[in-house]
Amino acid sequence: MVKISDVARHAGVSPSTVSYVLSGKRSISEPTRRRVLDSVRVLGYRPHAGARALASSRSNVIALVVPLRSGIHVPVVMQMAIAAVTTARTHDHDVLLLTQDEGVDGLERVAGTALVDAIIVMDVELHDVRLPVLRSLGRPSVLIGFPADPAGLTCIDFDFEAAGAACAEHLADLGHREIALIGAPPAVYERGTGFAERTKSGFQRAAAERGVRGLVRPCDPQAARSAATELLRDHPDLTGIVIHNEPTMEPLLAAFRAAGRRIPDDLSVIAIAPDEPAERLGLTSIAIPADDVGGQAVTLLMAKLDGHDVPGATLLPPRLIVRSSTPET
Amino acid sequence: MVKISDVARHAGVSPSTVSYVLSGKRSISEPTRRRVLDSVRVLGYRPHAGARALASSRSNVIALVVPLRSGIHVPVVMQMAIAAVTTARTHDHDVLLLTQDEGVDGLERVAGTALVDAIIVMDVELHDVRLPVLRSLGRPSVLIGFPADPAGLTCIDFDFEAAGAACAEHLADLGHREIALIGAPPAVYERGTGFAERTKSGFQRAAAERGVRGLVRPCDPQAARSAATELLRDHPDLTGIVIHNEPTMEPLLAAFRAAGRRIPDDLSVIAIAPDEPAERLGLTSIAIPADDVGGQAVTLLMAKLDGHDVPGATLLPPRLIVRSSTPET
């Protein structure tokens, strides 16, 4: 292994000078800098991560806690994780993967051993047991999702409330008078995960503001067909549907068709779902900007690590893309 | 921060004794061991990861390179990753997440800086550019997937060949004389990713051995409907189908139905897909044991880290679960 003293000898300077060239923390003359960098290249020098972490008390690693629970959409999680890694790399940091089920212990372990400098937690619950730990850990953290009491924490999320509202408004604009939101499985609501609740409240608020009837119905993937059938039977005047539950999209559409409703002629449909399936199915949709969420979470974290102040709450606005399931009248 | 010398003082021993108690690398008398462990608990001592890595030249972190490419099924990847993290934790290791697009540089970086002790690479291509690097990195590695030349490497994967064969045999056993495999998108085959090719060859080999006609057809998700329609039109005697392409399952089934074929009466169907969708759709299926793949990859890696010899190739056998799409005659 080639170490900093080897580089120093090769370049004819002291180890500290090499360190300063590499870190830029003190000014170094141009000729010296060049000589050192050449030696680094020639010798293929790589600073030892552990030694660096020990001396600087910075590991340049952040932890990312990913959820495992049912009812969350895995590709979105993965996309956020990848974006987080990519963004972290642009800040010269790496990402350590933690699972939800390590819980509080996991956080205390990676922070306590100085394995990581900071933490991102995905899929925060309204009354998450990890919140007090995060507050007292003495390391910066960013939550993806909003707990009931976000005081003292930095949170970021897609603005589900605005997304729910945008759907209701879009349907109201098209002249619909009775609309429904088909949401996540009941378990997700019961768990008190914020996003399902917030989509619902945005949807209901906007519907009320527009004087439109707005129903909300949770839905299990297995029960999609029957849910659709019942909904149409019990509410014959229903003409607009918002689906916020990716796995059920196709079964629901099939059931609507089977019930004799044509889309968009008899029924307008909007999906809160990734672009790929929405586009394939020709559905007007709002996508969760998973890349942005993951990337910006890291950006916020880096700002905190640099000692900057960051906003406590960041909400990423929805963008509705009109496709053939909600044509302009 | 409480350090090992604090624990030593509190317990009335030397730092090295504390270290030996914690590592178990030398025998320590029971009373001393107890005193030290008590002090550790009372003071809340956590060894500093960087210091430990520096002194022992072991970081207790492994790298996991996850794919980003199209045509791979994200939930399966995620499941393997989670299993890898969980298993690594049981061996007192953590997992650093790397993305495919860091490529060779990423591997050299994390290995060269001693950030990680070992590496798992997912989604290996037949002629992967990372293979020579992995061979010469001087750190243990395990590949998930098989390259064209696995010499000198440790590889593990689901036995797609056997899975393809098992599907063909199951259909042959049911009396079908002409069967088809609807596979991954053409892009996946062109890329030379092993798994698509291996499923195909197992399927064809078994079909030939049974004297059954076995067609293979790649399939894009967007083109699922037309693919199904054409297939049935061009091969009127086709009565058995294997689908190895999760996103197309539902559209394909819909298309079969639309073409007037009832399942299982007119058409037997097997899916190579996770249990969840297969069960929901009532399909006989073979699931990819993603948990086992991820977990065993880590187990192999840990064995290598401990200096043990491990088999160069590990293939996890398929398990076919019969559901209502291929009833016993």
Added chain:
DNA sequence: CCGGGCAATCGAAGCGCTTCGACAGGAGCG
């Protein structure tokens, strides 16, 4: 009763890096 051997513990030397204070030499000023 003595010496060999073993179990238990200690001390000290690093592991490779960062960082702080010191210092040399040149520029700028009065």
Added chain:
DNA sequence: CGCTCCTGTCGAAGCGCTTCGATTGCCCGG
């Protein structure tokens, strides 16, 4: 022309841990 002030560089002191002898008792066999 002497003094101050920078700029660029060096040396040394750690960062907190592991690990390799060395050391101290103690038990046991001869």
